[in-house]
Amino acid sequence: MNLVALNPASLILGQPLPFALRGTDGTLLANKGYVLLRDEIEGLLGRGVQLCVDIEESEESHRAYLAQLQQMLISDQPLGQIASMKIDGAAPAQAGRTRQGPVDWPELQWKTTQLLSNPSATDFGSRFLALHTEVARAALHAPDATLLTLILRSSDETRVYSATHVLLVASVCMLVARDGLHWSAEQAARAGRVALSMNISMTELQDRLAQQSAPLSGAQIAQIQDHADRSASMLASLGVSDRVWLDAVRQHHDRAPGPLAGRSEAAQIARLVQRTDIFAARLAPRAGRTPMAVTAAIKACYYGEDRQVDEAGASMLHTLGIYPPGSLVKLTSEEIAVVLRRGSTPTTPRVAVVRSRSGMPTGELISRDTSQPNWRITGVVTQEELRMQLPIERLAAMV
Template structure:
């Protein structure tokens, strides 16, 4: 169980409960669908000292929908009175699904992730974190290629809020590979996303500082990096995370033991996938004193393990994302330069939008190309530095 305390005032009278209501010890107080008719029923439980809780693992999308509504209200500067008055009822999921079908506002999500992970507060951490994870999961489900394109491109030039951008990309890659490449259960997919988003919570500020630091690491910085996995797990537990698999995977996410996934615990399997995805995202990100890899080189670096053997999680990444994932910069047989928009029928034949003509000039209009056709086949990769232009990420994502 993963129990989260519930504000009694948020329960709507006369409406079916969209999830089971439990006590702090997990005791079932009311089944999903039960209708609370009078406030007296709630008051009686509170007078007995019962703390009302919901089991996140049991509740499915209904509680996440409620959290999503809260998140949207916070983002849109809704008054505190309206937020406090919001009730949970059976229509919450449907209303949220209707309200959250549009594209993700990635700059907004980058900043809110920085705020959440950089200054976590136990009072609201669970609600805000699950709303964040739900938004990333929605993006991966509804628009996986556009999500990869946006986050890979943002990771390739972001140094101010590096830590948040990094974990958003790692979480997205993990959930996509877990779902489509490794065929894990939906519960494992969600847990992989939670681990990826929270793995560096103990050094969010340090990572942002290091992304712009020119000099060598100090002894204190090295020590912080070396023990951050254990410190992150300890901090998450203090913030209310009680899922042992989540915490164990965070502790193990920097372990470098090669070998197949089948010989590992469930937490160990998730940690290995997170570790491979972490390497990929880190190698394509810029630093003040380091040139980033191309996207293709970064993903190939994850394919082999520490013994130079094919890594199971790394291979699943390459097979899922392709050799040229969305967001990669490529050169075509036509001498044009393009950005990969969408994965194709094979790992080497994605759909591309041309951003530089064969003469080397930026194209005013973004031109689609199918690289499965000989005239537009991919002949090489291009680095962000070679491109020397800022890409219209939102326009590109809208073309997917």
């Protein structure tokens, strides 16, 4: 363990930590991805706790630290000033770099929150491109693992709701656009860009509302109602010049049932984003409200506002299946399982048992093929009924 002192003033409160926070003896104070509140920081500092970061757990921030240190040495700064320099908790990620290995979802949630909460015209384009590239790679090259991870995180996440939500919506949109609607690669990519950026004007508000039990205030209602126009205007001010992208963001809450044919490209994308947005929102918990079962959420998008089959919603159901990865199901064996990946038919996915027929959590995750009579799906289970923390990373590794 190689600890470096952290500058407390550099921490962005209310946002996920980009690294684990530790004391001078290496004691873990907060996990990576944890959202620190002001009173928690003040409490630690009030007790004289020195905040530190393990270099091995903070690659990007450490690189920024070393670059800053090198610059100080080059400019002949006093040795005392160099020695007292602390690592910056808000050091930005390298803009154009995308991960090549498995996705670190807590880190990607943090990157998304940081980008959308504090956008800057100077680097928004490059940072957004890097984010979109990483999400597209995950969604299109490892779709089942991506769906499983984001659906489970969405049903259990309130602190960084906005980032988790747009990551899921973008992933589903790009997958459905490619495999369900057979759009061009560029149109599918555009759908992902629209989904990732649609709520940029209300990112912080969404995160607050996810934990708010009181009724919406008049100001909050107004901010929600005009966020689509404000998001489009904000994106334009940040350098986005793609008219289709901006128009789709502006229309992503329009309620316009009916076929997609005959609509503009922006309107088609907006309709897909709107249906996926509804699906993802129903999965998410709120203060005082439990999330809807995945199967119920996706079936609810199958019909449009005119109570007819909706083309975008139907494509989503056909692409993801009746039991998408991340769904909780009950088997004929009376075991409870998590759907790992889609099967040869919409009703026969591959699953992992997480609770035995006796109602006890399984120490070992057991894979089942639901096309077999002994393990057919007999019903769905909600998060509230399951009442256990799922090992998301272990499940994703089984996909």
